[in-house]
Amino acid sequence: MNIWVYIDHFKGTPLPVSWEALGLAKRLGNAAAVMLGNHLDEAVQAAFDFGADSVLLADDPALADYRAEAFASTLSAAAAAQTPDLLLFPTTSRGREVAAMTAADLNAGLLVDVTALEVAAPGVVATRPVYGGKVLVREVCASKPALVTLRGRAFPKPEQQTGRSGPVTKIEVKAETQTSVAGYTTSEGVSLSDANVIVSGGRGLTVFPGLDEKSAAAKGFALLGELAAVLNGAVGASRAVVDAGFIPYAHQVGQTGKLVSPDLYIACGISGAIQHLAGMRTAKVIVAINTDPHAPIFQVAQYGVVGDLYQIVPALTAALKKKLGK
Amino acid sequence: MKIVVCVKTTLPSEAQVRVEGGQLVFDNTPQIINPWDEYAVEAALQQKEALGGTVTALSLGNEQANVALKHALAMGADDAIRIGDPALAAIDTLAAARLLAAAIRKLGGVDLVCFGRQAIDGDSGVTPAQTARLLGWPALTLASAVKIEAGQIRVERSIEEGRQIVTAALPAVLSVVKDFAEPRYPTFMGKRKADRAEIPVWSLADLGLPAPAALVTWGEFSEPPRRTAQCEMIAGASPAEIAEKLADKILAEKIL
Ligand SMILES: Cc1cc2nc3c(=O)[nH]c(=O)nc-3n(C[C@H](O)[C@H](O)[C@H](O)COP(=O)(O)OP(=O)(O)OC[C@H]3O[C@@H](n4cnc5c(N)ncnc54)[C@H](O)[C@@H]3O)c2cc1C
Numbered sequence: 223m224n225i226w227v228y229i230d231h232f233k234g235t236p237l238p239v240s241w242e243a244l245g246l247a248k249r250l251g252n253a254a255a256v257m258l259g260n261h262l263d264e265a266v267q268a269a270f271d272f273g274a275d276s277v278l279l280a281d282d283p284a285l286a287d288y289r290a291e292a293f294a295s296t297l298s299a300a301a302a303a304q305t306p307d308l309l310l311f312p313t314t315s316r317g318r319e320v321a322a323m324t325a326a327d328l329n330a331g332l333l334v335d336v337t338a339l340e341v342a343a344p345g346v347v348a349t350r351p352v353y354g355g356k357v358l359v360r361e362v363c364a365s366k367p368a369l370v371t372l373r374g375r376a377f378p379k380p381e382q383q384t385g386r387s388g389p390v391t392k393i394e395v396k397a398e399t400q401t402s403v404a405g406y407t408t409s410e411g412v413s414l415s416d417a418n419v420i421v422s423g424g425r426g427l428t429v430f431p432g433l434d435e436k437s438a439a440a441k442g443f444a445l446l447g448e449l450a451a452v453l454n455g456a457v458g459a460s461r462a463v464v465d466a467g468f469i470p471y472a473h474q475v476g477q478t479g480k481l482v483s484p485d486l487y488i489a490c491g492i493s494g495a496i497q498h499l500a501g502m503r504t505a506k507v508i509v510a511i512n513t514d515p516h517a518p519i520f521q522v523a524q525y526g527v528v529g530d531l532y533q534i535v536p537a538l539t540a541a542l543k544k545k546l547g548k
Numbered sequence: 549m550k551i552v553v554c555v556k557t558t559l560p561s562e563a564q565v566r567v568e569g570g571q572l573v574f575d576n577t578p579q580i581i582n583p584w585d586e587y588a589v590e591a592a593l594q595q596k597e598a599l600g601g602t603v604t605a606l607s608l609g610n611e612q613a614n615v616a617l618k619h620a621l622a623m624g625a626d627d628a629i630r631i632g633d634p635a636l637a638a639i640d641t642l643a644a645a646r647l648l649a650a651a652i653r654k655l656g657g658v659d660l661v662c663f664g665r666q667a668i669d670g671d672s673g674v675t676p677a678q679t680a681r682l683l684g685w686p687a688l689t690l691a692s693a694v695k696i697e698a699g700q701i702r703v704e705r706s707i708e709e710g711r712q713i714v715t716a717a718l719p720a721v722l723s724v725v726k727d728f729a730e731p732r733y734p735t736f737m738g739k740r741k742a743d744r745a746e747i748p749v750w751s752l753a754d755l756g757l758p759a760p761a762a763l764v765t766w767g768e769f770s771e772p773p774r775r776t777a778q779c780e781m782i783a784g785a786s787p788a789e790i791a792e793k794l795a796d797k798i799l800a801e802k803i804l
């Protein structure tokens with residue numbers, strides 16, 4: 223089975239979920255990494271290090287900035303010519319979009335954000351969460367090729383072995399221009415989707431005696447930040463505190479925010495509304511800290527503490543710091 | 549400016565969805581406009597307010613689709629069209645995109661098509677890019693800020709690393725994310741207009757399309773694995789003692 227894996231990257235730095243897709247491709251057949259961009263030498267080496275059997279490369283100044291139409295045209299022209307059986311993409315903003323357009327170009331079926339995949343008659347069969355993760359559906363794609371985007375952290379990341387190599391084949395650049403990129407603002411970038419550990423805060427962070435909500439939230443998020451730092455994690459938030467303007471939207475976890483699957487999710491002062499759970503219920507271990515013993519978050523948590531986050535969080539930071547020798 | 553906004557009717561996010569015998573069972577929560585599509589309607593109305601023109605709401609589906617269309621009308625859309633045909637039972641995103649693109653072409657002279665980021669039932673988020681591709685128009689997805697001037701559109705796109713600023717010539721396709729602007733509430737007058745609206749239905753024949761073949765089919769449903777273990781409550785005489793115990797539990801999970 224010939225499998226192409228679209229390696230998503232930002233300016234030459236691959237997003238780790240691309241390697242998860244490569245790992246899956248290796249288990250299913252022959253894995254070619256497809257890399258579109260400019261100045262990709264390091265990324266190409268990384269693709270081999272993470273197990274690519276070969277690399278299909280379009281390295282060109284016209285692809286220096288991600289533009290959906292140029293990336294999709296380049297990929298679909300190559301796929302139409304070389305007829306791979308399966309194209310895998312990471313479910314990132316770019317991966318999802320290139321997959322969507324390429325499927326349209328090739329008149330092929332597309333399975334989005336899947337968490338399990340098998341190849342069996344009559345085609346590619348995937349499982350994916352729908353209705354905000356309340357249920358799973360098995361989807362069948364009978365077209366050749368089949369296009370599939372993989373949910374981050376649903377598939378294991380392969381071990382990196384430095385110094386591997388393999389054939390690099392150039393593919394033709396189709397630098398169609400419908401859009402131009404005028405620049406970037408990268409200040410709010412927080413990579414929740416790749417984080418091993420997420421420490422999240424909700425409206426419980428806005429009540430502290432003697433402080434207004436805004437100052438209480440600032441104090442609370444500072445405490446969460448310290449805990450996250452000890453765990454090399456990222457800080458997340460519920461919609462309540464995002465909507466109130468206490469933390470940027472990029473931190474929001476849930477149905478209308480990020481879908482995350484960290485190994486450890488610590489929910490502090492979050493009640494556990496169904497829309498929040500939709501974004502984090504697939505975390506491996508969930509810890510909840512909440513003053514209300516009946517908060518629904520305890521129904522999905524492995525470990526719960528009924529208590530005040532302003533007391534528990536700093537104590538937990540100190541305990542973990544000591545035990546981890548930091 | 550001739551603006552189209554694509555809206556879908558969905559179950560609200562708080563609805564109970566369960567599986568019995570491989571099939572979905574919904575509670576009888578009334579359906580609503582897909583929450584993301586309210587942002588799309590807001591974006592469409594703001595462009596109309598800035599530049600003049602009309603906003604047409606477009607939805608593909610059975611009579612339930614009128615729920616979303618009427619919400620768009622109540623927010624201020626000028627008119628609405630439903631694509632409906634008995635032959636359209638189970639279709640995939642590409643087939644849906646093909647039908648939406650055909651309707652947009654049939655409308656003629658469209659400058660801008662606004663989409664929501666994703667529908668909260670199928671959670672795909674690919675219809676906007678696929679529709680753009682089939683129309684041959686630029687796709688400006690995940691837009692959090694939009695400015696149109698002299699036939700040029702400038703969009704800030706929310707991506708993992710922050711924002712990408714992209715420009716294109718109209719006509720173009722947009723998908724809108726939450727930090728665009730809070731969607732307005734339907735007005736009383738708008739609701740009255742929506743209640744009275746007779747929404748035309750375009751069939752496959754009207755669009756000159758054959759019944760679509762779905763390349764992707766939905767098979768059986770299942771419930772996500774439930775956590776078997778109960779939540780283990782960690783208690784103690786002081787925050788330090790609780791933290792001590794909790795830290796040991798976390799470390800014993802061997803995930804760090
Ligand atoms: C269409 C739609 C989409 C939505 N999308 C999202 C989404 O993506 N993400 C999301 O999060 N929400 C989303 N929501 C909102 C969701 O329904 C909830 O309103 C929101 O998650 C509540 O946030 P919260 O848990 O922080 O606040 P609350 O529900 O108010 O909970 C605060 C919690 O903090 C606890 N608490 C208070 N003080 C302390 C203290 N000192 N120490 C410890 N605990 C304390 C309280 O007991 C309470 O349980 C969506 C809603 C809708 C309708």
Ligand SMILES: Nc1ncnc2c1ncn2[C@@H]1O[C@H](COP(=O)(O)O)[C@@H](O)[C@H]1O
Pocket residue numbers: 554555556582584585588606607608609641644662663664665666667668670671672673674675676
């Ligand atoms: N049946 C439909 N009718 C009209 N618009 C739709 C339909 N399905 C999806 N859309 C639009 O496409 C967006 C993304 O949907 P999806 O790709 O299904 O997640 C939605 O937010 C709507 O704007």
